[in-house]
Amino acid sequence: MSCLVPDSCRACALYNDKAGFCARLSQGELVELNAQSHSETIRRGSRICGQVLERWPILAVERGALGLQQVFAGGRRTIAGLFMRGDILDLRNAAERLPGELVALSETRICRLSPARFERILQTNEAARVLVWDNLRAQTFRAIAHGSDLAGKNAREKVAAFIVQCAGRAAPAAGRHDEDLVEIPMRRRDLGEYLGMQPETVSRTFRDLEKSRLIRACSLTSLRILDLPALRRVAAGEASGAA
Amino acid sequence: MSCLVPDSCRACALYNDKAGFCARLSQGELVELNAQSHSETIRRGSRICGQVLERWPILAVERGALGLQQVFAGGRRTIAGLFMRGDILDLRNAAERLPGELVALSETRICRLSPARFERILQTNEAARVLVWDNLRAQTFRAIAHGSDLAGKNAREKVAAFIVQCAGRAAPAAGRHDEDLVEIPMRRRDLGEYLGMQPETVSRTFRDLEKSRLIRACSLTSLRILDLPALRRVAAGEASGAA
DNA sequence: CGTGGAATTGACTTGGCTCAATCGTGGTGG
DNA sequence: CCACCACGATTGAGCCAAGTCAATTCCACG
Numbered sequence: 001m002s003c004l005v006p007d008s009c010r011a012c013a014l015y016n017d018k019a020g021f022c023a024r025l026s027q028g029e030l031v032e033l034n035a036q037s038h039s040e041t042i043r044r045g046s047r048i049c050g051q052v053l054e055r056w057p058i059l060a061v062e063r064g065a066l067g068l069q070q071v072f073a074g075g076r077r078t079i080a081g082l083f084m085r086g087d088i089l090d091l092r093n094a095a096e097r098l099p100g101e102l103v104a105l106s107e108t109r110i111c112r113l114s115p116a117r118f119e120r121i122l123q124t125n126e127a128a129r130v131l132v133w134d135n136l137r138a139q140t141f142r143a144i145a146h147g148s149d150l151a152g153k154n155a156r157e158k159v160a161a162f163i164v165q166c167a168g169r170a171a172p173a174a175g176r177h178d179e180d181l182v183e184i185p186m187r188r189r190d191l192g193e194y195l196g197m198q199p200e201t202v203s204r205t206f207r208d209l210e211k212s213r214l215i216r217a218c219s220l221t222s223l224r225i226l227d228l229p230a231l232r233r234v235a236a237g238e239a240s241g242a243a
Numbered sequence: 244m245s246c247l248v249p250d251s252c253r254a255c256a257l258y259n260d261k262a263g264f265c266a267r268l269s270q271g272e273l274v275e276l277n278a279q280s281h282s283e284t285i286r287r288g289s290r291i292c293g294q295v296l297e298r299w300p301i302l303a304v305e306r307g308a309l310g311l312q313q314v315f316a317g318g319r320r321t322i323a324g325l326f327m328r329g330d331i332l333d334l335r336n337a338a339e340r341l342p343g344e345l346v347a348l349s350e351t352r353i354c355r356l357s358p359a360r361f362e363r364i365l366q367t368n369e370a371a372r373v374l375v376w377d378n379l380r381a382q383t384f385r386a387i388a389h390g391s392d393l394a395g396k397n398a399r400e401k402v403a404a405f406i407v408q409c410a411g412r413a414a415p416a417a418g419r420h421d422e423d424l425v426e427i428p429m430r431r432r433d434l435g436e437y438l439g440m441q442p443e444t445v446s447r448t449f450r451d452l453e454k455s456r457l458i459r460a461c462s463l464t465s466l467r468i469l470d471l472p473a474l475r476r477v478a479a480g481e482a483s484g485a486a
Numbered sequence: 487c488g489t490g491g492a493a494t495t496g497a498c499t500t501g502g503c504t505c506a507a508t509c510g511t512g513g514t515g516g
Numbered sequence: 517c518c519a520c521c522a523c524g525a526t527t528g529a530g531c532c533a534a535g536t537c538a539a540t541t542c543c544a545c546g
Contacts, residue, residue: 070391076480432525
């Protein structure tokens with residue numbers, strides 16, 4: 001029968017996560033939405049250009065990380081927004097309001113949703129509407145909190161805050177076997193652009209946190225938190241030694 | 244008859260602005276919402292504490308400016324979010340997600356909306372829902388753009404960007420007689436906290452922009468833009484002299 | 487096993503912070 | 517009406533965290 005869960009949704013985080021959008025849909029809605037959407041895996045570094053977004057302005061992140069990258073004159077670049085598992089992006093009319101483009105910061109799986117179906121579901125399915133609303137509010141709060149990090153913290157504090165946030169955002173994912181192991185879903189260079197610092201400084205700061213025995217780097221993209229409470233204190237801006 | 248527009252709404256920007264929330268409501272909805280809401284004027288510096296927000300988590304800004312202020316250890320402070328005319332804040336569950344509190348940065352008029360009525364209106368009135376959704380997206384985009392300013396720009400560029408943004412946000416307001424006259428709705432100190440710099444640096448930067456003949460300060464809280472295109476170029480990060 | 491891009495390290499420079507002194511200004515009381 | 521006061525803005529001098537530039541080192545990949 002046509003009401004079974006589509007194959008492409010079975011393994012998708014948006015369907016399997018308790019707080020995933022597709023988990024809120026009826027089977028009928030899921031089938032309809034799926035029929036007019038398509039998911040794809042994009043490689044690190046590839047961009048989602050404006051033309052594609054005009055046709056498919058609604059997209060959900062299944063895994064990996066999307067960054068909203070802006071380029072200033074002189075080659076300076078910034079990654080202003082970071083979107084991860086479960087985030088739903090509504091980029092209708094974004095061209096006028098948001099300079100920059102979406103870039104995959106690591107291998108990323110996304111699902112492009114049909115705007116018409118999406119809108120219809122929001123009209124009729126209250127649980128889905130509440131979840132989408134809540135996700136958008138979470139994105140806003142995260143953006144604001146990130147702004148406060150950028151405005152008020154030094155390099156050490158910003159990197160610590162980022163690590164703590166990474167740990168927290170990955171935690172809800174199912175099947176995590178090790179709470180203290182954190183994946184950094186992007187390159188040093190991208191992280192620098194996100195945190196408003198040079199890659200050299202990012203590198204020095206990681207080394208610094210290692211020397212303080214707060215973390216241990218496992219590889220370039222993963223690390224282990226050795227002292228989460230202390231890391232949180234640094235992230236919160238409580239001076240390492242002073243009152 | 245009970246269906247007339249309530250007195251307290253007659254002069255309100257949310258009702259009179261074309262893009263205001265209350266302009267989208269039927270007279271019946273407006274009367275009902277008004278009966279369970281209340282507007283008030285708050286002085287510069289006063290805070291809206293968490294307890295009040297628990298009972299009245301939805302509020303709309305009629306005029307003035309609200310800042311979301313965070314205090315780090317050691318007295319460092321940050322204004323992470325800036326809300327102005329027409330913005331609708333949904334702070335349900337904000338306590339867990341957003342550290343900091345709302346502060347009035349200038350004399351500000353807000354309207355506290357009944358969450359129950361608000362939610363009901365969103366369910367039944369599509370035009371209102373679309374507007375609220377769009378306003379929240381605008382807030383997200385602004386927060387992201389602000390983050391990109393903080394991450395990638397120097398003092399001169401940040402201040403220029405802020406002035407341009409102020410001019411743009413004030414422009415839609417009715418009855419503006421002078422396009423180039425910009426009101427800065429906060430003190431130097433607050434502006435510094437918002438832009439991630441010290442008040443001294445803010446001051447020096449204003450002077451610097453004046454010396455470059457891009458602006459002329461009229462008072463502490465208002466200035467005139469002398470060369471908008473050039474100011475825009477500075478704000479966009481195009482080096483003043485270099486390529 | 488080489489090759490190219492990314493990360494790291496070190497040396498030097500600088501934009502913005504800090505601290506301290508002074509100037510303006512709006513509100514208050516005589 | 518004016519002197520005074522308190523707070524915020526401004527200015528200046530000196531310093532430091534982070535940026536810049538250049539040289540290696542480290543990986544991932546063919």
